[in-house]
Amino acid sequence: MLSWKCVLIAYSITLLYKVTAYSTIHREVPGFLNRTNLPKRINYQKRNASTSTNNGESPWRCHFPALSQSGLIYLDNAATTQKPYCVIEAITNYYASPCSNVHRSQYQLATAVSNQYEDARTAIAKFINAPSARNIIFTSGATDSINLVANAWGYTHIRPGDTVLVPLSEHNSNILPWKLLEQKNNSNVHFVKLNTDGTLDLDDYKRQLSTGKVRLISIAHASNVLGVVQDLKSIIATAHEHGALVLVDACQTLAHVNIDVQQLNCDFLVASGHKVYGPTGIGFLYAKQEVIEHMSPYKGGGGMVKNLDTSGYELEDIPHRFESGTPPVAQAIGLSKALEFISHIGLSNVRMKGVLSNPHQIASHERMLLSHLDTQLRNLATVHSPPIKHEHVPIVTFNIAGQSPYDLAQLLSTRNIAIRAGR
Known part of the structure; x- marks a missing residue:
């Protein structure tokens, strides 16, 4: 509904965290999931939100194969997010292992898959209480x-x-x-x-x-x-x-x-x-x-x-x-893993049933990044996002006088930076 000519940047925890390990694949599958250097079990290690690697990268970045392999700086998370290993693995396991439809049959495999599907529903319910x-x-x-x-x-x-x-x-x-x-x-x-x-x-x-x-x-x-x-x-x-x-x-x-x-x-x-x-x-x-x-x-x-x-x-x-x-059976199972991933890293003051997340883990890190981005951009461009006075998710909207937002987005793309340009 908003009429806007600007470039939209969305910071998200995709850039903040990396994989330390993830769970075992049930059978051999082609592609990067077979790489022998991948860790074998998820260890959602609680880290201080200010922790970073020696080169300034977030220690959580390589949770995401799309980021860890390409060097991509992805700032379009308001449109869609990259996927962590645990989600990719959950979907791969569904298709690589014997699978069935849900709620249609009584044989053991069908019952097991139906239970997974309903467990995903339960996970969503718990996530939003x-x-x-x-x-x-x-x-x-x-x-x-x-x-x-x-x-x-x-x-x-x-x-x-x-x-x-x-x-x-x-x-x-x-x-x-x-x-x-x-x-x-x-x-x-x-x-x-x-x-x-x-x-x-x-x-x-x-x-x-x-x-x-x-x-x-x-x-x-x-x-x-x-x-x-x-x-x-x-x-x-x-x-x-x-x-x-x-x-x-x-x-x-x-x-x-x-x-x-x-x-x-x-x-x-x-x-x-x-x-x-x-x-x-x-x-x-x-x-x-x-x-x-x-x-x-x-x-x-x-x-x-x-x-x-x-x-x-x-x-x-x-x-x-x-x-x-x-x-969408595989997708439901994958979504439940994504919510599990977020929960173990920790939203701000989240207490789920049976899971106490690390307080402020995501929110405080994002707040720091958002504040830094907003401050620096206001020295360079016209920022259309309201000043960060209220609770705010990490999205900043801006343009540069005399510059087409589409041209700027294309220029940044040559530097491997992904942002959204629009009207």
């Missing part, structure tokens, strides 16, 4: 998750004349599903203004809520352009006071900020695996139990019904009734 794995629906990504809410919940609960609120800073993926719904049922999509510091304009927000027509606010925890982390607890509480539900897009924060859906009290939360060092083609939707029970499947296929005959059908239990067709 959802009450139950039943609150987690696997999707192909955050875009798919938002469309699921728009169609499975919004189509019956957002009626003609009702309003969906969306901040001006939102990604297209959090606007177009609601615009399409607007065309289908004559609802309205209204935009909420931002303050100059990138936070939501609460006066405008409350004014629009006071109309009594707002049924949902769909908001990114942090914009992929501005990086400012919104005060969700206040935003959600205010929405609930006016009878509106809240959907949170956590794509830009899940790998950087501790997220507790019960503490936030959000009604929906969506995220994509490839933004958190996981595979592409996998994401999830969290929905409160009292909300998910009033959602109706909008896609049909195998795996979502218990019984089907000429007289009718009986839907599967939640959440499987929303997962029609063969699911």
